[in-house]
Amino acid sequence: MGLHFPEPNVGPEVLLAVMGPTGSGKTSFVNLASGTSRDFSEDLPDRTADIQITGTFHLDGHRVRLIDTPGFDESQPGSNDADVLQEIAIFLEAIYRAGHKINGLLYFHRITDRRVSETLSQNLAMFRNLCGDEVLKNTFICTTMWDLMPLTTGEDREVELAHDLWAPMISKGASMVRHNGTEYTARTIIARMLDLPPITLQIQQELAVDNRTLMHTSAGAKVNKDIQRKEADLESLLIEAREDLQRAIEDNDMEMIKRIELEMRQYERSLKQIQAESQILARDQDQEIGELARRIRDLETGKCKDPWGTLRWAWQAVSAVSRPVK
Ligand SMILES: Nc1nc2c(ncn2[C@@H]2O[C@H](COP(=O)(O)OP(=O)(O)O)[C@@H](O)[C@H]2O)c(=O)[nH]1
Ligand SMILES: [Mg+2]
Numbered sequence: 013m014g015l016h017f018p019e020p021n022v023g024p025e026v027l028l029a030v031m032g033p034t035g036s037g038k039t040s041f042v043n044l045a046s047g048t049s050r051d052f053s054e055d056l057p058d059r060t061a062d063i064q065i066t067g068t069f070h071l072d073g074h075r076v077r078l079i080d081t082p083g084f085d086e087s088q089p090g091s092n093d094a095d096v097l098q099e100i101a102i103f104l105e106a107i108y109r110a111g112h113k114i115n116g117l118l119y120f121h122r123i124t125d126r127r128v129s130e131t132l133s134q135n136l137a138m139f140r141n142l143c144g145d146e147v148l149k150n151t152f153i154c155t156t157m158w159d160l161m162p163l164t165t166g167e168d169r170e171v172e173l174a175h176d177l178w179a180p181m182i183s184k185g186a187s188m189v190r191h192n193g194t195e196y197t198a199r200t201i202i203a204r205m206l207d208l209p210p211i212t213l214q215i216q217q218e219l220a221v222d223n224r225t226l227m228h229t230s231a232g233a234k235v236n237k238d239i240q241r242k243e244a245d246l247e248s249l250l251i252e253a254r255e256d257l258q259r260a261i262e263d264n265d266m267e268m269i270k271r272i273e274l275e276m277r278q279y280e281r282s283l284k285q286i287q288a289e290s291q292i293l294a295r296d297q298d299q300e301i302g303e304l305a306r307r308i309r310d311l312e313t314g315k316c317k318d319p320w321g322t323l324r325w326a327w328q329a330v331s332a333v334s335r336p337v338k
Pocket of ligand 2: 035080
């Protein structure tokens, strides 16, 4: 008998998605765990973050790929939740239709964050709406930045979060893990997720199976509600400004008139922007997504060496087409 080499693992790839707010350490983690050093965001100077898929890497006999996603962060200039949701949704629907299932989810949180800001709770709410309760058993809440504070302070915060913000997720099967910024912990966390069975995220079910438009998914409905609230706020600000303007005209206060008119123009601009966001949610992207899913399958059945790398570009092309001109 000759030498025996272990069979290369040819089973399906383990696909893990990384989500969470901007700055929580997602991209650093993905790069560490996969051994990727390239920062894809450099390719796209106008976008702070885009969906990225790593190349395949091997861990404990499994082939693994990580999906890095942008955070919902309206405080960043040029970022709005409808846009980010659309990017993530198109991508998740396309890979689902192409027959790729995600095995696990990592939700990132900086342990250094002293309080749960609006951005943090918005991100968590979007995560819950995107993924649904069924997949929480495959979800790891990953805390980062442990090296930036005393361990005991971090531990106290972790206990608080486990009993408060994350309690509903933990009670439905989510686990908590700590990442201290090293390759070792990154890979140890991934190693715990290798045997997770494939899952369907809520948004994949809603879009690809139930054929809903983005607006009528749980995540889309949430963003839409936020948009409507903002729209109503701006409209009442405009009404107030009109009244102020009327008074300023009666008083013949030229300086005040100018100031109010400037203010009103800003409100109107914001209102237009918000209305454009709501159109993103209503658009029917079925054809583009079907086309993208077909291309993913073609890439895989062809002799393409790195279908996912190519997919990234295919996906960007589709998303550039479907993204409205700002
Ligand atoms: N001290 C420390 N810094 C980190 C850690 N993880 C990420 N960072 C830094 O935090 C910033 C945001 O990280 P990034 O991976 O871009 O976050 P993302 O927006 O979630 O992708 C970067 O400057 C990273 O270098 C960590 O565990 N410890
Ligand atoms: Mg990132």
